[in-house]
Amino acid sequence: MRFKARRAYVPGLAALLVAAVAGCSAGSGDDGSAGDAKPGETTSATAAQPGKYRTLREACGSVPRSTLRDLLPGAASLPEDQQEKAYQGTAAVTYDTDRRVGCSWKADSPAASNQLVIDVERVVSYDPAVSDDTRAQEVYAKKEAGANIAPATPSTPSTSSSGTPGASGAPGASDSPAAPGPQTVAPSATLSGTPSTSASGGATAEATATEGLEPRVLDDLGDTAFLDDVLARSGSAAQHRTVSVVFRTSNVIVTVRYTEQPALSTEVPDSKELQDKARGLARTLVDQLNE
Structure with missing residues (x-):
């Protein structure tokens, strides 16, 4: 009878121990396992999504040789070894090439000196509630705010019945070229x-x-883009013009800066030509990002 009673007791004790262990497992969350998720929690569901781009391509090799020949006409007259060096460019010094890369090129000719610089930044948000794209848009917005971008305000109708500039108040009206507002x-x-x-x-x-x-916002490059155009003079040197095109695609921001300084101080670099070339290169870089 005692042997049978003991056999009946042991299974009952085992069942009690199993129930106790199961209860502890269900209530414990100290090890950070799935058991610490509480009903109604949406932490993982609301975490911001990472950006589209996780790496960056090498900057100096991103500009086609044909484009460099067009942007750096002076390089064609250099000796072959110097020409090759000019087309290779100089890589920017960065500490993380998955976060930022850049390259610069320069070539002189009897007519002018040309310089090209590209900068590519992959923006990462360290705030789990803010996506990489949102953070990149914030960084881009600061760049645009720092440029000479005219505010997008409705223009005054040019069909004013009065030809008096004071009456229409239209800045830069075509009927008053002698005194642009x-x-x-x-x-x-x-x-x-x-x-x-x-x-x-x-x-x-x-x-x-x-x-x-x-300087203006562009609607044909990436997600958002703008162009800046600056003509300046350094001392008695010739005027030099720098056209900058900045665009954002997802969490990557690209800046293209193209500068020309004529050899003669009386010459002024052509704005349209430089803008067309800078925008053409920017489109090439957009296409590369979309590959």
Whole structure:
């Protein structure tokens, strides 16, 4: 009888121990396992998504040789070894090539000196509630705010019955070319580079020539993009123009800077030509990102 009683007791004790262990497992979350998820929690569901891009391609090899020949005409007249070096470019010094890369090229010719710089940044958000794309948009917005971008305000109708500039209030109206308003000059002041000579006919001609080429937002590159155009003079040297095209695609921001300085101080780099070349390269880089 005692042997049978003991056999009946042992299974009962085992069942009690199993139940106790199961209860502890269900209530424990100290080891960070799935058991610490509580009903109604949506932490993993609301975590921001990572950006589309996880790595970056090498910058100096991203510009086709044919494009470099077009942007650096002076390189074609160099000896073969120097020509090859000019086309190879100089890589920017970075500490993480998966986060940022860049490259620069420069070539001189009897007519002008040209320089090209590209910078590629992969933005990463360290806030789990903010996506990489959102953080990249914030970084891009600061760049755009720091450029000479004219605000997108509705233009004053040009069919005003009054030809008096004061009555219409239209800045830069075509019927008053002798005295363009400051609103017209403001976005193109960096284009002309000579705001102090606005009283001269040359400044008026420059403002007319750059109409439609002022710093502006672009709608045909990546997710968002803008173009800046600056004409400046350093001391007695010739004026040099720098066109910058900045665009964002997902969590990558690319900057293209193209500069030309003529050999003669009386010459002014052509704004449209430089803008077309810089935008052409930017489109190539967009296509590479989409590959």
